[in-house]
Amino acid sequence: MSPRSEDQVPENAPEHCPGPESQNAGQADACAGCPNQTICASAPKGPDPDIATITARLEPVKHKILVLSGKGGVGKSSFTSQLAFALAHDEDSQVGVMDIDICGPSIPTIMGLEGEQIHQSNSGWQPVFVQDNLAVMSIAFMLPNKDDAVIWRGPKKNGLIKQFLRDVDWGELDFLLVDTPPGTSDEHLSVASFLKDSGIDGAVIITTPQEVALQDVRKEIDFCRKAKIPILGLVENMSGFVCPSCHGESVIFPPTTGGAEALAKELNIELLGKIPLDPRVAKSCDMGLSFLDEHPDSPACEAYEAIIDRLRDIIEQ
Ligand code: SF4
Structure with a gap:
């Protein structure tokens, strides 16, 4: 399609x-x-008449959260998927994930939905369900081959984002997580402007500890402030390596400038937590499984859960 x-x-x-x-x-x-x-x-x-349509379409969605990162490869989509799985643990919560990382949509693989396709009904595009209360929509569902590159220019990409927001029939949702491309691009501006009347709870920004990643996080924070998107907090991913056997910790990416903790303090935003590198996270993602269900006693799982609890408190307060 x-x-x-x-x-x-x-x-x-x-x-x-x-x-x-x-x-x-x-x-x-x-x-x-x-x-x-x-x-x-x-x-x-x-005014763009589609903004009113998007606002009406998303009216039954209680909370809208953007997941951002300054750079690719810092674990943004892994975080989005684990957050979604964790929120969906509550059977009374309806959760949606919208993957607008148009050039590298990885959510279907991470959430075990590879090869799925979008279906259309009278009420709009139907998302694909991971489980009864967890639905996903991704550009990857539109590609005939997962190895195909999406070579679209800005206007066409923005048109697709608008269409995702306007035409996907999410129904009633408690949480809609929007997994965005890395950096600050046209796509981010589009999401901010299309959702301006429907309300974004805020953005979670994912980074790794090294300065080269943090430099781009500064730009991301600046973007959020200019676009008036509230920042829910910062997450430091790959924050040391905890051996799955002995639980001994080693530093992989040295935080030469103080890591996310120093940056959060400097820019007056909350550090939601630090997630240690655990090779089993990547393995769970490759297999489309919930890491939190697979390894509930791991230090990374504890870190994820503490962050997700805090995030829920911030959103629901
Ligand atoms: S760039 Fe071209 S299509 Fe876009 S607003 Fe300007 S004139 Fe119109």
Whole structure:
């Protein structure tokens, strides 16, 4: 299934197209040289009507949480999946995961849904269920082959994100977790603007302890502040290696500048916790299993659970 062609951004628009409905359409710097310049400059302007549709669609979703990271490879999608599994432990909670990491959608593999496809009904696109109270929607479900690269430019990617938010029939949810691409890109801006009226509880930012990762976290925090997305807290992943047998701890990525703890203090945000590196996390993710169920007595599981409990307290307070 491919995205509908009715997305408001034309196929031939340049990457940083502000959108034909924006006030400066046809006059923005990004519009210079665009073949649609004359039409866009004279087209009617105003709020995007899809934002009201998205707001109505997500009205039955109580909490919306973004999971962000400054860099790839820091365990953002692993964290999203474990958070989802943990929240879904409560049989009375309905949980959804929306994977908008368009260029590297890994949630289906991590949550055991590889090869699944999206189905459509009269009420919209149906997410795929991991269990009765845990549903997932991912761009990966639209790819004929999991090894296919998604080579889409900004406008088309943003159109798909809008369509995910507008057309997926989540039903009533207690939590919707949005797994975003690494960094601060057009996709993040799109999510922030599409959800501006439906309300985002906030963002959890995942990092590793070394300075090279923390530098990008600073940009992520700056982005959240500019986009007025509340920051729920910071999680330091791969924070030392705890041997699964003897539980002895060794440092893998030295926190030369104080790690996430120092950064959280400096930027006045909460450090939700530190998760040690445990090779069994990667193994569980590769097999599409919940690490928390597989290894409930491990130090990494304890760390995950403490973070998730704290997050739940922050959201539900
Ligand atoms: S003229 Fe500007 S707003 Fe219109 S399609 Fe081109 S880049 Fe987008």
